[in-house]
Amino acid sequence: MASNNPARGMRDFLPSDVRKRNYVIDVIKEVYESYGFEPLETPAVENLETLTGKYGEEGNQLIFKILKRGEKLRQETGDARQGLKESDISDLALRYDLTVPLARVVANNRNDLPKFFKRYQIQPVWRADRPARGRFREFYQCDVDAIGSESMTVEVEQIAAVTKILGKLGRDDELANFDDFVVLTNHRDILYGMLEAFDVPERSYTNVLVAIDKFDKIGVDGVIDELVGSETLSKEHATSLVTELFSGAGDSVPSADRSSAGKRLQDANAEELDRLEKLIGTSEAGRRGLRSVREFLRLSSDLQSCEHIRFQASLARGLSYYTGSIFEIRLDRLDFKGSIGGGGRYDGLIGMFGKEQIPACGFSLGLERILVVMDERRMFPPDIAESTPADVLVTIWSYETVAASLKLADEVRSYGLRVALYPEADKLGKQLKYADSIKVPFVCVLGESEIAEGKVTLKDMRSGSQSGLSIDDAVNEVRKGLSERQLGAV
Amino acid sequence: MASNNPARGMRDFLPSDVRKRNYVIDVIKEVYESYGFEPLETPAVENLETLTGKYGEEGNQLIFKILKRGEKLRQETGDARQGLKESDISDLALRYDLTVPLARVVANNRNDLPKFFKRYQIQPVWRADRPARGRFREFYQCDVDAIGSESMTVEVEQIAAVTKILGKLGRDDELANFDDFVVLTNHRDILYGMLEAFDVPERSYTNVLVAIDKFDKIGVDGVIDELVGSETLSKEHATSLVTELFSGAGDSVPSADRSSAGKRLQDANAEELDRLEKLIGTSEAGRRGLRSVREFLRLSSDLQSCEHIRFQASLARGLSYYTGSIFEIRLDRLDFKGSIGGGGRYDGLIGMFGKEQIPACGFSLGLERILVVMDERRMFPPDIAESTPADVLVTIWSYETVAASLKLADEVRSYGLRVALYPEADKLGKQLKYADSIKVPFVCVLGESEIAEGKVTLKDMRSGSQSGLSIDDAVNEVRKGLSERQLGAV
Numbered sequence: 001m002a003s004n005n006p007a008r009g010m011r012d013f014l015p016s017d018v019r020k021r022n023y024v025i026d027v028i029k030e031v032y033e034s035y036g037f038e039p040l041e042t043p044a045v046e047n048l049e050t051l052t053g054k055y056g057e058e059g060n061q062l063i064f065k066i067l068k069r070g071e072k073l074r075q076e077t078g079d080a081r082q083g084l085k086e087s088d089i090s091d092l093a094l095r096y097d098l099t100v101p102l103a104r105v106v107a108n109n110r111n112d113l114p115k116f117f118k119r120y121q122i123q124p125v126w127r128a129d130r131p132a133r134g135r136f137r138e139f140y141q142c143d144v145d146a147i148g149s150e151s152m153t154v155e156v157e158q159i160a161a162v163t164k165i166l167g168k169l170g171r172d173d174e175l176a177n178f179d180d181f182v183v184l185t186n187h188r189d190i191l192y193g194m195l196e197a198f199d200v201p202e203r204s205y206t207n208v209l210v211a212i213d214k215f216d217k218i219g220v221d222g223v224i225d226e227l228v229g230s231e232t233l234s235k236e237h238a239t240s241l242v243t244e245l246f247s248g249a250g251d252s253v254p255s256a257d258r259s260s261a262g263k264r265l266q267d268a269n270a271e272e273l274d275r276l277e278k279l280i281g282t283s284e285a286g287r288r289g290l291r292s293v294r295e296f297l298r299l300s301s302d303l304q305s306c307e308h309i310r311f312q313a314s315l316a317r318g319l320s321y322y323t324g325s326i327f328e329i330r331l332d333r334l335d336f337k338g339s340i341g342g343g344g345r346y347d348g349l350i351g352m353f354g355k356e357q358i359p360a361c362g363f364s365l366g367l368e369r370i371l372v373v374m375d376e377r378r379m380f381p382p383d384i385a386e387s388t389p390a391d392v393l394v395t396i397w398s399y400e401t402v403a404a405s406l407k408l409a410d411e412v413r414s415y416g417l418r419v420a421l422y423p424e425a426d427k428l429g430k431q432l433k434y435a436d437s438i439k440v441p442f443v444c445v446l447g448e449s450e451i452a453e454g455k456v457t458l459k460d461m462r463s464g465s466q467s468g469l470s471i472d473d474a475v476n477e478v479r480k481g482l483s484e485r486q487l488g489a490v
Numbered sequence: 491m492a493s494n495n496p497a498r499g500m501r502d503f504l505p506s507d508v509r510k511r512n513y514v515i516d517v518i519k520e521v522y523e524s525y526g527f528e529p530l531e532t533p534a535v536e537n538l539e540t541l542t543g544k545y546g547e548e549g550n551q552l553i554f555k556i557l558k559r560g561e562k563l564r565q566e567t568g569d570a571r572q573g574l575k576e577s578d579i580s581d582l583a584l585r586y587d588l589t590v591p592l593a594r595v596v597a598n599n600r601n602d603l604p605k606f607f608k609r610y611q612i613q614p615v616w617r618a619d620r621p622a623r624g625r626f627r628e629f630y631q632c633d634v635d636a637i638g639s640e641s642m643t644v645e646v647e648q649i650a651a652v653t654k655i656l657g658k659l660g661r662d663d664e665l666a667n668f669d670d671f672v673v674l675t676n677h678r679d680i681l682y683g684m685l686e687a688f689d690v691p692e693r694s695y696t697n698v699l700v701a702i703d704k705f706d707k708i709g710v711d712g713v714i715d716e717l718v719g720s721e722t723l724s725k726e727h728a729t730s731l732v733t734e735l736f737s738g739a740g741d742s743v744p745s746a747d748r749s750s751a752g753k754r755l756q757d758a759n760a761e762e763l764d765r766l767e768k769l770i771g772t773s774e775a776g777r778r779g780l781r782s783v784r785e786f787l788r789l790s791s792d793l794q795s796c797e798h799i800r801f802q803a804s805l806a807r808g809l810s811y812y813t814g815s816i817f818e819i820r821l822d823r824l825d826f827k828g829s830i831g832g833g834g835r836y837d838g839l840i841g842m843f844g845k846e847q848i849p850a851c852g853f854s855l856g857l858e859r860i861l862v863v864m865d866e867r868r869m870f871p872p873d874i875a876e877s878t879p880a881d882v883l884v885t886i887w888s889y890e891t892v893a894a895s896l897k898l899a900d901e902v903r904s905y906g907l908r909v910a911l912y913p914e915a916d917k918l919g920k921q922l923k924y925a926d927s928i929k930v931p932f933v934c935v936l937g938e939s940e941i942a943e944g945k946v947t948l949k950d951m952r953s954g955s956q957s958g959l960s961i962d963d964a965v966n967e968v969r970k971g972l973s974e975r976q977l978g979a980v
Contacts, residue, residue, distance in 0.1 A: 003537070004598035004843055007582055010533035012595050014602065015609065018529035034903050036880040036910025039508035043500035043628050044534055044614065045554070045584075047493070064535070067555040067580050069618050077574040084567040089579065090557050092497055094535075105502050108494035112504065114928045116913055118879065119505065124534065128559050138533050149913035153886070156896060157911060302897050353494055389608065390526040396643070406646060407792050413524050420526030421647060423606055423639035438604045 009129070009137030016387035021140075023384045024169065024370055025122055028142050031165045032120040035157055037144055040119040042101035044126075048093045054100045054352070056320070062127045064137075065090035094126040098143040099349065099362065106147055107354030117147040122367075134372065145362030147350065152292065155325045155345065156299045158363045159183055162329065162341065163305040165365070169379060176379045180332040181340070183308045186315035187293050187325055188344075190276060193286015194313070197279055198241045200233065206320070207232045212245065213316040220246050244279055245314045248272040262307030269297055269311040276313050296325060321346045327363060336373045341365040382485055386439060390420035392478055393435040397447045398425045405446050408456065408471070412444065415475045435461060441485065442478045499619070499627030506877035511630075513874045514659065514860055515612055518632050521655045522610040525647055527634055530609040532591035534616075538583045544590050544842070546810070552617045554627075556582035584616040588633040589839065589852065596637055597844030607637040612857075624862065635852030637840065642782065645815045645835065646789045648853045649673055652819065652831065653795040659860070659869060666869045670822040671830070673798045676805035677783050677815055678834075680766060683776015684803070687769055688731045690723065696810070697722045702735065703806040710736050734769055735804045738762040752797030759787055759801040766803050786815060811836045817853060826863050831855040872975055876929060880910035882968055883925040887937045888915050895936050898946065898961070902934065905965045925951060931975065932968045 006012050013021065029039070051063055067073060068091050076088045095101060098121045106113065122142045129135060144161065146154045162183070170177025191212075195205055211226045218226065220242055227238040248268075273290060280286030293311055300306045317326040324345030331340060343363030351357040374380060394409040396402055402425065409421045420440065422431045428445065435443045445457040450468065458474040459466040460481060469477065496502050503511065519529070541553055557563060558581050566578045585591060588611045596603065612632045619625060634651065636644045652673070660667025681702075685695055701716045708716070710732055717728040738758075763780060770776030783801055790796045807816040814835030821830060833853030841847040864870060884899040886892055892915065899911045910930065912921045918935065925933045935947040940958065948964040949956040950971060959967065 004594050006533050006594075007535050007537045007540075010535055012533070012591075012598070013531040014595075014599065015528035015530060018531050021531075022529070034906075034908050036883075036908060038505035038879045039512070040505060041503040041508050041511075043496050043502070045497050045500055045616065045628060047497045050494075050497075061560070064559075064582070065557040066584075067557055067576060069554075070551070073576070077579075084574075086557060086563070089567075092554070094556075101502075104494050104496075105504075108502070109504065114879075115924060118910070126535065138535060146913070151914035153892060153896060153911060153913045157899075160896075160900065299893050299896060302893060303900055389528045389604075393526075402643060403789050403792060406643060406650075406789055409647075410650065410793055416524075418524050418526060420608070421643060423636070423643050424641035434605060 007137075009131035009135075011136060011138070015389065019384050019387050020371060020374070020380055021367070023380065024367060024374070025140075025142070027168050028122065028165055028365065029120070031161055031168060032144055034164075035118070035161045037118045037120040037146075037161075040102065040105065040121045041123060042095065042098070042105060042121070044095050044124070045092050046095055046101060046104075048087065048091055050104055051093050051096055051100060052087075055096060059096065062129055063096050064094040064126045064128050066092035066094070095123070096127060097125055098123060098141050098364070099145070099346075102143070102145055102147075102362075103350045103353045103360075106350050106358065107356075110354065110356070113147075116149050118145070119147075120144045134368065136368065140367040142365040142367055143362055144364075145360055147358055147360045150347070150359045152295050152299055152325075154361045155296055155327075156303070156305075158343065158361065159185075159300065159309065159327065160303045160305045162363060162365065163303075163308060166329075167304070169370070169374065171379055171381065175333075176377050178331065178373070178379075181308055182310050182330050182332050183305065184310055184312045184315045184328045184330060185293065185296065185325065186312055187289035188322055189285040189289030189324070190280070190293065190313060191289075191316060193280040193283035193289055194241065194245060194276070196283040196285060197281050198237070198244075200237075200241065204232045208241075209316045210318070212242070212314060213318045215246070215314060248275060248311075248313055265308075265310055266297070266301070266306065269309070272311050272313065292325060317342060317344060321349045323347045325361065329365075331373065335376060338369070339366070340369045340373070383482075386485075388439045388441065390418040390438070390440050391482060392417055392419045392442045392444055393431070393438075393440045394419060394421045394444045395428065395431045395446060396422050396425045397428075397445075401425075401446065401448065401451060404451050408444065408446050411471055412475060417475065417478060432459070432461075441481060444474060497627075499621035499625075501626060501628070505879065509874050509877050510861060510864070510870055511857070513870065514857060514864070515630075515632070517658050518612065518655055518855065519610070521651055521658060522634050524654075525608070525651045527608045527610040527636075527651075530592065530595065530611045531613060532585065532588070532595060532611070534585050534614070535582050536585055536591060536594075538577065538581055540594055541583050541586055541590060545586060549586065552619055553586050554584040554616050554618050555580035556584070585613070586617060587615055588613060588631050588854070589635070589836075592633070592635055592637075592852075593840045593843045593850075596840050596848065597846075600844065600846070603637075606639050608635070609637075610634045624858065626858065630857040632855040632857055633852055634854075635850055637848055637850045640837070640849045642785050642789055642815075644851045645786055645817075646793070646795075648833065648851065649675075649790065649799065649817065650793045650795045652853060652855065653793075653798060655855070656819075657794070659864065661869055661871065665823075666867050668821065668863070668869075671798055672800050672820050672822050673795065674800055674802045674805045674818045674820060675783065675786065675815065676802055677779035678812055679775040679779030679814070680770070680783065680803060681779075681806060683770040683773035683779055684731065684735060684766070686773040686775060687771050688727070688734075690727075690731065694722045698731075699806045700808070702732070702804060703808045705736070705804060738765060738801075738803055755798075755800055756787070756791070756796065759799070762801050762803065782815060807832060807834060811839045813837045815851065819855075821863065825866060828859070829856070830859045830863070873972075876975075878929045878931065880908040880928070880930050881972060882907055882909045882932045882934055883921070883928075883930045884909060884911045884934045885918065885921045885936060886912050886915045887918075887935075891915075891936065891938065891941060894941050898934065898936050901961055902965060907965065907968060922949070922951075931971060934964060 065086055068089055124138050124140050126138050166178040166181050211223050215223055224238045224242050227233045228235050277290055322344040326344035328342040329340050345361040347359040350360055392412055394405050396405045409419045412419045441461055443459040450456050455468045456474050457466055458469050458477055555576055558579055614628050614630050616628050656668040656671050701713050705713055714728045714732050717723045718725050767780055812834040816834035818832040819830050835851040837849040840850055882902055884895050886895045899909045902909045931951055933949040940946050945958045946964050947956055948959050948967055
């Protein structure tokens with residue numbers, strides 16, 4: 001018999017998982033919609049040629065490709081042939097990210113979309129990566145992108161929105177929150193300015209950015225070693241550049257006093273920008289980048305997001321398509337250090353799909369990372385964490401009273417409560433045991449005497465207390481109990 | 491350059507589409523949750539062997555198969571070889587329905603799931619069907635299934651829930667509703683009883699059921715012709731059986747007076763069951779089936795669903811895995827005749843994945859069909875049908891006032907309104923034109939004089955009227971305007 005596990009690297013989400021995922025997704029949606037972002041959905045399956053060549057050679061290997069069907073496939077596989085290529089036998093592929101489909105949709109619907117198109121998209125993507133702890137082959141991306149404007153307000157509002165999301169996901173509890181998040185920001189032009197100022201030859205720019213981006217894994221010395229080993233720069237040259245880029249980074253920001261920390265962040269940012277300005281000297285690109293970051297900081301200074309933004313000259317971001325601002329959100333408390341999202345401006349990508357070059361800027365939140373941290377920090381509200389299928393279970397006394405129990409369940413539902421019906425007549429003990437196993441907080445027992453009196457016996461599963469009540473009173477009891485739980489008495 | 495269209499048979503959902511889809515999905519979720527159904531999600535990608543052999547030969551052809559990757563693929567395609575099989579070069583496949591993955595999950599998580607497991611699942615499935623009007627290669631299924639009980643309360647509650655969903659999707663308007671829906675019901679054992687009573691040899695049962703299921707497309711004569719043509723039954727034999735099966739079907743139920751129609755339906759059902767009882771005679775299976783249908787009708791008789799249930803002896807349902815009750819929901823008004831969902835009891839399927847035979851019953855609503863009819867009958871509420879990205883657009887007067895506009899947008903959002911910011915300083919006329927193009931109902935103009943006075947100019951885009959107001963008053967105006975629209979003044 002075949003295994004009943006999901007396919008390698010894929011996951012089934014049982015009800016308690018789905019509830020948590022939907023809780024986070026709903027907060028993300030609500031906040032993005034409050035900023036005027038609109039929902040977009042694209043198919044899981046794209047033409048293979050839409051995806052190939054967009055993610056680099058390594059990305060290309062990770063695209064799940066779909067077999068041609070019927071006659072088209074038989075034409076390719078029917079005769080003996082040496083070395084069939086993937087493109088001979090595959091014509092479709094699974095979505096690899098949400099940005100390339102967005103670019104395709106924008107190019108394809110230019111006249112139906114508003115001049116400034118702001119969309120969010122929360123859908124799974126698939127990558128044939130080697131599965132590992134926290135790395136899956138199917139995972140959700142939560143993307144927000146604004147198409148059509150070069151204005152810095154776009155960046156400012158995206159970071160403000162993400163700030164609001166992370167705030168809303170937190171609870172009013174010392175550590176059950178994301179208050180330690182830091183929005184690292186930099187600008188591609190500042191990096192180019194530094195490379196120019198340090199006389200790095202232009203052909204080496206990509207190598208240097210890729211090496212810098214590995215800092216997290218290999219540290220400053222590792223970055224220098226990589227640049228020397230690949231013969232990109234001399235030891236001395238690499239050391240001076242890398243040391244300067246990283247000398248402003250890495251101070252931890254204590255989350256205890258957020259507003260004074262915010263003030264200190266702003267001072268540190270100004271100082272670091274001044275330091276970079278001296279290093280960058282007359283580089284056009286560099287000065288443009290500095291102006292942009294300063295404008296971003298100035299426009300954010302009245303918003304809550306400013307308490308979290310840190311300029312970091314060493315932030316490079318791996319993706320090659322970024323052309324301006326770049327962002328990465330990290331958590332700073334010891335329990336979880338790492339990125340939970342990133343983004344930036346990419347004014348060149350959409351032009352790959354249409355005749356027109358259209359400016360764009362986007363941010364992507366990593367749902368799976370957020371869920372892991374929220375679990376560890378116990379951030380889910382009680383009703384989500386408890387995950388019960390119903391507020392009330394209605395019992396069935398005997399074959400003769402089945403219709404009465406169906407009717408009672410229907411009536412209690414009409415008050416807006418979630419009601420499960422025990423499906424068959426059974427011993428009361430078994431029905432209560434089942435109620436316990438699904439963690440339903442209340443049970444409505446409907447026996448012959450209750451039917452005769454037009455009442456129900458309501459049992460509070462936590463306290464064990466029970467009393468005969470009219471349906472109205474029972475519903476009120478349940479509501480009272482639920483709202484007490486909601487307030488965190490759990 | 492590659493086409494920017496979605497792949498063949500696949501669709502992009504622009505914001506107005508997504509809003510409609512989510513509106514329907516949210517109603518479905520809410521109602522199913524009120525019945526204690528829990529959300530489940532399974533991966534889009536399954537092991538190929540999980541799916542093969544579950545959908546018949548024809549279904550098998552329609553499964554999208556995913557290419558093996560890397561070395562595993564090269565081993566198969568590297569050498570010249572005659573007639574590579576699909577299973578040589580493919581190991582994964584796209585989800586084809588939601589029932590088989592459910593069966594796999596139940597078998598795989600038996601100890602973590604409650605004894606009675608009620609789940610709903612709303613996810614896309616993929617079929618490599620020839621695309622046609624209304625037939626897509628990616629489409630959503632909305633499934634609800636109850637695992638673990640043979641009780642008829644399961645069927646009763648599923649049909650009651652679907653009734654509630656269809657009711658909730660309707661508007662308080664003569665034709666903008668699903669009030670014409672009919673739940674056709676039958677029982678596999680009644681069909682077997684009829685075949686037994688009419689001396690159909692057991693080896694022909696499947697042929698006969700398949701032919702009967704085609705009634706919609708080919709009519710009574712077509713069914714008879716098919717049975718004769720395939721040499722399943724003689725002309726006389728086929729005619730007598732088919733005539734009896736269908737003689738009770740096909741009366742249209744006028745939707746004008748639902749409750750008297752409900753009464754007439756109940757009488758007609760009782761009459762038709764009596765007629766079948768005489769025909770079925772002593773067949774064990776047949777009598778069991780009649781008892782089941784009568785119990786279903788009796789237990790539903792106090793619920794709203796009873797106004798829609800019609801027993802129809804000719805209902806066969808195509809899928810071979812049904813073992814008991816079968817259902818199909820049809821709309822009866824002239825504008826759309828056809829099925830919008832179906833289901834039934836399948837006590838044998840889950841056993842294919844585990845050692846244990848576990849009873850199950852489910853119902854699937856067709857989201858795409860529902861959306862088509864809701865569009866035609868103008869059933870979407872005004873705010874969904876209008877589909878605006880925001881309640882208010884905030885303008886930007888000049889480069890110097892950008893920060894003030896950002897701040898204003900932030901403040902208006904804090905009142906719970908959806909606010910879009912025009913991204914850059916621009917002529918006011920252009921900003922209003924943009925507001926018009928995205929159908930935003932209100933614009934907050936923030937110029938230098940407004941900033942000086944601590945006010946905004948609120949413009950009602952429909953009436954064209956505008957006035958200088960405090961932010962508080964502006965928010966109240968917007969709220970008033972939105973709730974008037976909500977009440978259908980559109």
